[in-house]
Amino acid sequence: MQDEDLQTLDPPPAPRPADSAPRPADAAARTRPAAPPAGPAPRHRPHWLGPVLVAGIVLAALNLRPAITSLGALFEEVRTGLGMGGTVAGLITSVPALCFAVFGITAPRLSRRFGPAAVVCAGMAAVAAGLLMRPFTDSAAGFLAASALTLAGIAVTNVLLPVIVKRWFPDRVGTMTGLYSMALALGTSLAAAATVPLTDALGGSWRTGLLMWAVLAVAALLPWLPLALRTRRDARAQAPGSAAADRGPSVVRSRTAWALGCYFGLQATGAYITMGWLPQIFRDAGVSASTAGVLLAVTMVMGVPLAFVIPGIAGRLRSQGVIAVVLGLFGLAGYAGLYLAPAAGAWAWALLLGVSNCAFPLVITMIGLRAKSPAGVAKLSAFAQSTGYLISIPGPLVIGTLYQHSGGWDLPLALMAALMLPQILLGVLAGRDRTIEDECGMRD
Template identity: 80%
Template sequence: MSDEEVQILNRPQAARTASQQPLPAPATTPQPAWLGPVLLVGIVLAALNLRPAITSLGALFEETREGLGMSGTVAGLITSVPALCFAVFGVTAPRLSRRFGPAAVVCAGMAAVAAGLLIRPFATNAAGFLAASALTLAGIALTNVLLPVIVKRWFPDRVGTMTGLYSMALAAGTSLAAAATVPMTQALGGSWRTGLLVWGFLALAAVLPWLAIGAAARKEKAAASGVPAARPDAGPGVMRSRTAWALACYFGLQATGAYITMGWLPQIFRDAGVSASTAGVLLAVTMVMGVPLAFVIPGLAGRMKNQGPIAVGLGLFGLVGYLGLYFAPAGGAWAWALLLGVSNCAFPLVITMIGLRAKSPAGVVKLSAFAQSTGYLISIPGPLLIGTLYQHTGGWDLPLALMAGLLVPQIALGVLAGRDRTIEDECGMRD
């Protein structure tokens, strides 16, 4: 479940069927007075740490590649690892949550993020750097899935407010790391290792509140141990739905564009003559566009029966942005960064469509798991292919043509996924 998906799940859905089991009564154990404020701090700190591992590396990618002797292909593999980890480790989050509790898993996730970020600057080769990055990304994947669960569990009457809060914190962490990494590195002596290491201390700070939250959650779980667990609903067979496949492929292509942007956009600008610090700020501009649009797009899409026109509009913004990078990367750098930032807001659109393409909450969860896990797997080859093309052609003409070309099927899939229909109807399932 993604960061913004809880907004969709919280919307009124079709009535539950008679066959669905009711949720168990919540535990009546009184919560300590300190838990609410500590949860607030913990959620914000966790969200701040969900993207700096990726965008800080993007800002120092050239220095890191040279320092570790990475080829373009290996560098492309590094930019593909986030999608792979999100697909693989995100799937394990529900099972781990059922066994240990969501708070404990988020605590472990933040510890993994901190450990990976503190270890990887000391790597002496690409393999060690990749392993440490994978550890960090595994922790991010678990936290990505479970933060919405935490919000719904402890703030059931303030889901929208809390979701907006941590969504803004996530965007702030993303853009802060992109903009501040290069100047902070220069201020600390100029070593890329120091510039990456700093973000490990922010992640370490996020572990502390979750230790206390996890302890409180264990006590509450022990007090509620006699409450029977709800029987999970299997949900519809989404793999038989053409709309589900359209959503999964659309999710995969938008994720491909997002990770190529985070991993390679600063390098594109730097190769065009833009300074390293300005290239980091340009990436921050692209990322920060998601803050206001993440609130606007879901509301607009929810009022429309067909969301295809929004998918077309976002795709066209991306096409113009890539064409600009092809013809005048430095001259119109700020405009291209803004346009690509708008195009990357296909993420909140696809999350909204997931919520609209199923009739029941159980159907939404089933569809979301399928679309996101399949989509992240689809997105894995993209950054690797871009790195390989960049290495073998020595420039960005062919990679940029490929990026623009991928937007064509993305637009077509968005139109298919945006049609007013549900997976239950397509699969012949009851509501």
């Protein structure tokens, strides 16, 4: 990274008082970093800071889903090994979304006190610690506690990665969001596809199969240690401005924030339903178990390249609603295909749903664009993700209940398709060219 790029990484050492902050007149101004105030010039950043930030973001994103998808691949072996009953097993499958909602809401306060890099560093430490602990537990309660520790670290990192991008890459929100969204999709797919083969190659124990993902988490911790130490002084210097911003109206008053939260919830619902039930839909249609697993992998792998492309496009548009509409139409086509000819067009439906599931990188990009400052992004990210994950919790359970009581997939698929309609509408509302500061009268 060049020296001039490093200057964009450096937040102003003494931000303007909140009551004198300018209000940008257009969308382009919202995404430009604020000019430093008169006074001492920002200190020159060392050459290593930019590359280490990028590496830290990518490695953190790679670790945001393997704890979940690796467990899904070995869940039957874990249940048997720990003697889990059905209730406990059901609780463990519901814990991720609940932890993301509960712990994610604490991220802005922690970020204001310690700085976002320090909190992400602690988050990665929690992920590594939980992944190291849970293979050595001998009870369902211990396994659940270790999993909750890991999920708490993932939750705060989920919320703060958009803040990191907005703060240090304010003129490259789309590109950097695409980079870490692609890494997140890659980590999700890699853990789902590789856990069982690697477990078999390492002796067949589920404990070894889960433990190996701790290595990736420890690797992710390493770049965040110097970043946390280096940026701690910036967090202390910015604390007065952040406190002043906190006295403004709550983000709850923003219609855009609610649209983002509900859009996040519906896209997460669709993603969890797809991951949990798509193979069963194909198997009930006569597709073999092995092919059904490959079809799910195809759906998930689609997110790797598109997760990089979509945020880049979204960041260059004044309004992102058109992308939400296109992704929603892909989802409607995929569900219609599953309803009418699930086996005959299985590969096409898997591809269509894979594209539709890329609403996740879109909503993460919109979170970075719908607020003017890193503090605003922190509030919006916490609110949208916590609200969204709470909304997503009942989705897979409702679909399973409908499947059990109706004896087929017609009714569940009709519901999944119906949910795409409000998702499209909310995406259009969330993608409008405005910010939460303007809506709520908050200072940036």
